[in-house]
Amino acid sequence: MKEIARFGVSLPTDLLEKFDREIDRMGYGNRSKAIADLIRDSLVGKAWEAEKGEVVGVVTLVYDHHTSKVVNRLLELQHGADVTIYSTMHIHLDHHNCLEILAIRGKPGDVKAFADSARSVRGVEHSGLMVTSNLK
Secondary structure (H helix, E strand, O other), rough: OOOOOOOOOOOHHHHHHHHHHHHHHHOOOOHHHHHHHHHHHHHHHHHHHOOOOOOOEEEEEEOOOOOHHHHHHHHHHOOOOOOEEEEEEEOOOOOEEEEEEEEEOOOOHHHHHHHHHHHHOOEEEEEEEEEEEEOO
């Protein structure tokens, strides 16, 4: 189990009240978990900006599979990627639209470049990228 350190934080009352309302809305059971998540998000963001180490992430793509060559183009991108693709999931949303979910790992710039390339394929109607890193 990880060692826990306790520390005190002083905040303006109105800021703390807003924070408490927001973390309650989000379902946090306590401030400690919410503050730890904010710190982790900040550290991941800094690693992303500095392009140091590796990040892991999820790329989501919604596309119309009837668009000419969209599936082939996405497969070509995956096979030629400078990132490691650990897993893909394909979901048929309706007669035309599919959702593709890819779990990936790589250098921050390579992950972003891959996500941008996939997003720009003709037929991709929406995409997203969520990243994190191994914080030790």
